[in-house]
Amino acid sequence: MPAPSMDLLRFATAGSVDDGKSTLIGRLLLDSKAIFEDQLEAVEATSLSRGYDYTDLALLTDGLRSEREQGITIDVAYRYFATPNRKFIIADTPGHVQYTRNMVTGASTADLGLVLVDARQGLTEQSRRHAVILSLLRVPHLVLCVNKMDLVDYSQERFDEIHKEFTSFATKLVIPDLTIVPISALKGDNVVTRSAHMDWYDGPSLLHHLENIHVASDRDLVDTRFPVQYVIRPKSDQYHDYRGYAGRVAGGILKPGDDVLVLPSGMTSKISEIDLFGQDLAEAFPPMSVTVRLEDDVDVSRGDMICRPQNAPSPSQDIDAMVCWMATTPLQPRQKLAIKHTTRMARALVKDVQYRLDVNSLHRDLETKELGLNEIGRVQLRTTIPLLCDPYEKNRTTGSFILLDEATGVTVGAGMINSSS
Amino acid sequence: MTVHADYRLSQLDELEAESIHIFREVAAEFEKPVLMFSGGKDSIVMMRLAEKAFFPAKIPFPVLQVDTGYDFPEVLSCRDSWVSRLGVRLVVASVEDAIASGVVVDDGKTSRNRLQIGTLLNAIEEGGFTALFGGGRRDEEKARAKERVYSHRDEFGQWDPKMQRPELWSLYNGRIHAGEHMRIFPLSNWTELDIWHYLGQEEVEIPGIYFSHQRRVFERDGMLLTESEHNPMRGDETAQERTVRFRTVGDLTLTGCVESGADTIPAIIDEISIARLTERGATRGDDRFSEAAMEDRKREGYF
Numbered sequence: 001m002p003a004p005s006m007d008l009l010r011f012a013t014a015g016s017v018d019d020g021k022s023t024l025i026g027r028l029l030l031d032s033k034a035i036f037e038d039q040l041e042a043v044e045a046t047s048l049s050r051g052y053d054y055t056d057l058a059l060l061t062d063g064l065r066s067e068r069e070q071g072i073t074i075d076v077a078y079r080y081f082a083t084p085n086r087k088f089i090i091a092d093t094p095g096h097v098q099y100t101r102n103m104v105t106g107a108s109t110a111d112l113g114l115v116l117v118d119a120r121q122g123l124t125e126q127s128r129r130h131a132v133i134l135s136l137l138r139v140p141h142l143v144l145c146v147n148k149m150d151l152v153d154y155s156q157e158r159f160d161e162i163h164k165e166f167t168s169f170a171t172k173l174v175i176p177d178l179t180i181v182p183i184s185a186l187k188g189d190n191v192v193t194r195s196a197h198m199d200w201y202d203g204p205s206l207l208h209h210l211e212n213i214h215v216a217s218d219r220d221l222v223d224t225r226f227p228v229q230y231v232i233r234p235k236s237d238q239y240h241d242y243r244g245y246a247g248r249v250a251g252g253i254l255k256p257g258d259d260v261l262v263l264p265s266g267m268t269s270k271i272s273e274i275d276l277f278g279q280d281l282a283e284a285f286p287p288m289s290v291t292v293r294l295e296d297d298v299d300v301s302r303g304d305m306i307c308r309p310q311n312a313p314s315p316s317q318d319i320d321a322m323v324c325w326m327a328t329t330p331l332q333p334r335q336k337l338a339i340k341h342t343t344r345m346a347r348a349l350v351k352d353v354q355y356r357l358d359v360n361s362l363h364r365d366l367e368t369k370e371l372g373l374n375e376i377g378r379v380q381l382r383t384t385i386p387l388l389c390d391p392y393e394k395n396r397t398t399g400s401f402i403l404l405d406e407a408t409g410v411t412v413g414a415g416m417i418n419s420s421s
Numbered sequence: 422m423t424v425h426a427d428y429r430l431s432q433l434d435e436l437e438a439e440s441i442h443i444f445r446e447v448a449a450e451f452e453k454p455v456l457m458f459s460g461g462k463d464s465i466v467m468m469r470l471a472e473k474a475f476f477p478a479k480i481p482f483p484v485l486q487v488d489t490g491y492d493f494p495e496v497l498s499c500r501d502s503w504v505s506r507l508g509v510r511l512v513v514a515s516v517e518d519a520i521a522s523g524v525v526v527d528d529g530k531t532s533r534n535r536l537q538i539g540t541l542l543n544a545i546e547e548g549g550f551t552a553l554f555g556g557g558r559r560d561e562e563k564a565r566a567k568e569r570v571y572s573h574r575d576e577f578g579q580w581d582p583k584m585q586r587p588e589l590w591s592l593y594n595g596r597i598h599a600g601e602h603m604r605i606f607p608l609s610n611w612t613e614l615d616i617w618h619y620l621g622q623e624e625v626e627i628p629g630i631y632f633s634h635q636r637r638v639f640e641r642d643g644m645l646l647t648e649s650e651h652n653p654m655r656g657d658e659t660a661q662e663r664t665v666r667f668r669t670v671g672d673l674t675l676t677g678c679v680e681s682g683a684d685t686i687p688a689i690i691d692e693i694s695i696a697r698l699t700e701r702g703a704t705r706g707d708d709r710f711s712e713a714a715m716e717d718r719k720r721e722g723y724f
Contacts, residue, residue: 003431008430078566078609104589109590229449230445232476242477246445288434289474400590401592
């Protein structure tokens with residue numbers, strides 16, 4: 001039985017209860033029937049027992065005991081809903097500055113970022129910060145929802161003011177695709193269907209936009225990058241000589257017959273077959289998981305990269321990157337960390353913290369030579385082995401890495417490689 | 422595989438690719454992984470994905486089943502058929518044996534579901550397993566919605582939701598210390614509907630009790646439970662034959678069925694598309710005790 005051919009959109013939201021984010025998400029989930037009766041009843045009962053005179057839809061997403069006790073969202077929550085043509089994964093994160101690392105986490109896998117502002121207040125520090133983080137993480141599409149339009153009498157003038165303020169702020173950011181929608185999450189205006197109260201707005205409803213935005217072309221289909229994850233050698237009678245390189249395509253379109261270069265060895269060969277579960281594939285592209293076989297018996301192992309002779313990433317031990325720091329003890333020069341980049345593990349030495357970026361004002365603080373918890377800055381690293389990397393702006397897979405504390409094993413940082421590496 | 426002309430994958434193919442990536446990553450980075458395989462629908466999807474991830478080689482790790490002693494026979498026979506077809510090694514951690522050897526204490530009040538925790542942790546220790554694949558999905562329950570794909574467990578098997586490691590891009594952090602282990606959830610981004618669409622697409626064997634059948638059942642706490650020697654009826658509970666199917670399969674003393682005539686996967690998909698209760702809320706007594714029932718069990722080392 002063939003499954004429906006719907007595709008996938010991952011989007012990230014951030015914000016607090018005040019700006020109506022939970023109401024908006026609750027409405028999308030309710031209207032697409034992703035919330036079940038027992039879930040809604042549980043939330044209604046809890047709201048009532050707390051003495052609220054409304055159903056607090058935030059309780060749907062605040063899943064942990066401590067979150068419900070404190071009435072705040074402290075972690076990334078993933079929610080799912082689907083319409084007939086598309087499935088959506090929402091990475092829902094708290095918007096406060098002390099949760100920058102959660103916002104960065106949510107944005108790292110997102111195709112689209114959703115920023116909410118209250119029409120009465122206009123842009124706040126929080127909404128600016130969220131837009132900055134989405135831009136740093138190179139989330140290709142951004143939707144600004146000007147919410148609570150019902151409380152400003154659905155005023156076009158107010159919407160235009162915020163529209164202008166945001167677009168002028170956005171010139172400092174990298175936002176390839178920006179859409180601004182006036183909505184009322186509470187009343188449902190322009191959320192699922194076009195609003196009857198704002199005939200001056202001729203754009204799509206939010207859900208219509210989310211359903212129709214084209215995301216496949218955001219992936220790099222030109223520069224072939226195949227990080228080898230695992231070598232498959234069955235050593236069985238039937239597959240005695242089988243040797244396949246398993247991995248997930250990070251860039252480009254691979255086809256049998258392609259000339260390839262294997263890094264770091266520098267050896268060249270040709271792709272003989274691409275297969276998955278015994279099925280020969282005519283081509284493979286991101287984000288497919290496949291097994292690549294080569295014509296020649298070259299030595300390839302985990303951590304290697306299959307690319308094209310004329311189009312390869314630059315192996316480098318000197319990494320220049322924007323790093324988001326996620327540990328309570330600060331990142332400082334001369335610190336030694338473990339680094340994971342694609343399928344390679346190495347060690348890294350912090351050479352320099354060049355500046356700290358103020359995610360509210362975009363100001364570069366050149367004085368501070370360290371990064372504290374939830375701070376983002378430009379950092380120079382030296383690694384024990386070359387990383388086969390691309391600039392993050394070109395490829396979010398081969399341009400990203402995580403930093404681990406060598407003693408505790410905990411993830412302490414996330415990095416996006418700059419083009420000067 | 423559905424490939425669109427403009428290099429788009431269907432969402433199910435994208436989920437499959439993500440899960441296969443996770444299986445391969447764990448096999449490459451962990452010394453002793455094991456796959457928790459109950460014979461239920463989610464773990465069957467896991468087996469299928471593992472089969473695909475390493476084909477034409479065999480799955481490079483064993484599978485582990487926690488046998489409550491109250492499992493549905495149809496589920497156990499499906500488990501055995503998968504294990505023999507794929508030629509993987511099956512490790513059974515039996516709650517009965519754990520009670521007999523004093524690993525866990527059956528006080529007559531604690532559910533088998535809860536006794537599974539100590540049994541499982543003991544089996545992990547005995548096997549020296551460093552990574553356990555589980556079939557948990559984030560759409561199942563609120564505590565799961567915030568759990569990582571790689572979910573760290575300390576040397577007591579405990580989950581600490583406040584100390585979770587950030588998880589970015591598809592860069593998973595598998596660092597653990599001796600005695601600790603990682604729970605791995607390759608189906609994190611799948612929903613109940615995705616599971617059924619995938620089972621339909623792959624046309625693989627699943628236990629017959631997921632499909633509509635005649636069964637003698639009795640009602641308890643608003644759930645329909647199966648008549649069984651393991652689950653004596655109380656007071657004025659009476660059994661009668663009904664047309665039912667199971668949405669989840671677990672300990673038969675706690676897992677309810679629903680009245681249903683859905684006898685094919687497309688019919689099941691139609692049924693859950695219009696369902697008004699979550700699969701756990703509808704048929705799992707173990708999740709009903711408190712708002713944080715799942716979180717509490719997970720903290721102690723539950724799946």
